Amino acid sequence: MLRIGFLTSGGDCQALNAAMRGVFKCINNNAKEPVEFYGFEDGYKGLIYGKFHMLTGKDFKGILTRGGTILGTSRVPFKTIREPDENGLDKVKAMKQTYYKLQLDCLVMGGGNGSTKTANLLSQEGLNVVTLPKTIDNDLWGTDMTFGFQSAVDIATKCVDDIHTTASSHGRVFIVEIMGHKVGWLPLNAGIAGGADIILIPEIPYDIKKVVEAIEERDRSGSRFTVIVVAEGAISKEDAKLSKKEFKKKRAASKFPSVSYEVADAIMKATGREVRVTVPGHTQRGGAPDPYDRVFATRLGAEAGRLILRKEYGYMVGYRNREIVKVPLSEVAGKLKTVDPKAEIIKEAKLIGISFGD
Numbered sequence: 076m077l078r079i080g081f082l083t084s085g086g087d088c089q090a091l092n093a094a095m096r097g098v099f100k101c102i103n104n105n106a107k108e109p110v111e112f113y114g115f116e117d118g119y120k121g122l123i124y125g126k127f128h129m130l131t132g133k134d135f136k137g138i139l140t141r142g143g144t145i146l147g148t149s150r151v152p153f154k155t156i157r158e159p160d161e162n163g164l165d166k167v168k169a170m171k172q173t174y175y176k177l178q179l180d181c182l183v184m185g186g187g188n189g190s191t192k193t194a195n196l197l198s199q200e201g202l203n204v205v206t207l208p209k210t211i212d213n214d215l216w217g218t219d220m221t222f223g224f225q226s227a228v229d230i231a232t233k234c235v236d237d238i239h240t241t242a243s244s245h246g247r248v249f250i251v252e253i254m255g256h257k258v259g260w261l262p263l264n265a266g267i268a269g270g271a272d273i274i275l276i277p278e279i280p281y282d283i284k285k286v287v288e289a290i291e292e293r294d295r296s297g298s299r300f301t302v303i304v305v306a307e308g309a310i311s312k313e314d315a316k317l318s319k320k321e322f323k324k325k326r327a328a329s330k331f332p333s334v335s336y337e338v339a340d341a342i343m344k345a346t347g348r349e350v351r352v353t354v355p356g357h358t359q360r361g362g363a364p365d366p367y368d369r370v371f372a373t374r375l376g377a378e379a380g381r382l383i384l385r386k387e388y389g390y391m392v393g394y395r396n397r398e399i400v401k402v403p404l405s406e407v408a409g410k411l412k413t414v415d416p417k418a419e420i421i422k423e424a425k426l427i428g429i430s431f432g433d
């Protein structure tokens with residue numbers, strides 16, 4: 076008998092279900108022995124508090140195209156994982172107990188950065204773990220691409236596209252704030268795909284004077300409007316000099332709900348132009364996976380299934396140089412994949428006149 080547990084952790088994204096379906100189908104079709112599947116509810120909480128249910132073929136039917144996660148998810152920050160819960164429960168011990176009680180052969184975890192750190196910890200504690208790289212942020216080290224990312228690029232791009240008509244009618248400056256947490260992959264790609272004039276990402280701190288110059292240059296060339304994509308983690312050159320603590324304090328005291336509103340205010344003051352901010356927010360994580368992510372997550376799922384059947388544990392299934400690869404969890408955990416400001420894509424964007432405010 077083979078016993079496999081599934082859990083999804085952290086912010087959800089498109090194609091989590093498609094990935095789990097890939098694992099299930101691969102194992103179900105190829106295992107030489109009977110298999111039991113268990114689903115832990117709401118991420119690591121399900122493993123800690125023993126909240127799970129058995130999964131059968133029925134649970135995996137019709138979920139290739141379904142967004143979100145059939146298991147539910149939650150955030151259990153890695154930095155608190157070694158701290159006892161409010162009732163004094165040792166979370167790591169509790170997770171191990173659940174795993175051993177169910178006599179699991181492997182735990183499959185779909186998650187991003189923090190969740191992969193916890194998966195690595197469990198692997199170091201002796202559990203068999205295989206992880207699937209999910210996140211719209213695409214910031215997971217060890218894989219060129221995460222699933223959810225392309226679907227989010229589609230949604231964010233549609234938003235940048237649609238803003239153009241209203242920006243043009245009113246001759247306004249429009250800011251679209253795009254998710255991505257501390258990195259710029261999503262804003263960069265949606266910005267280029269949507270034809271943004273200015274893109275501000277965390278990896279390239281901006282100078283507001285340069286942003287204003289780029290707007291004025293467009294005005295001079297006869298363009299009635301400017302579309303700016305601002306990453307939710309964008310940061311000014313000035314703020315980039317602050318310590319983490321100082322920056323957090325400054326942000327907390329700011330009257331602006333996010334960096335986009337701060338940029339908008341500065342542009343209004345400097346140019347007297349009408350500026351509007353649009354925040355698509357969590358819609359970027361919502362809805363059905365696009366075809367790319369359906370294929371990608373299915374492939375990663377099948378390869379994760381293959382690893383489990385070969386009893387190869389302690390890996391994230393990743394994608395490097397157009398090939399699906401297994402990456403040791405110890406290599407992935409704790410690293411962030413950021414956009415290199417000197418990358419070709421940045422140079423090419425600059426060649427076609429996109430300003431990064433630097």
Ligand code: F6P
Pocket residue numbers: 086187210211212254255256307360
């Ligand atoms: O990690 C995915 C993500 O959507 C980030 O882009 C964003 O910063 C964050 O999650 C939002 O988190 P929450 O869903 O907890 O508001």
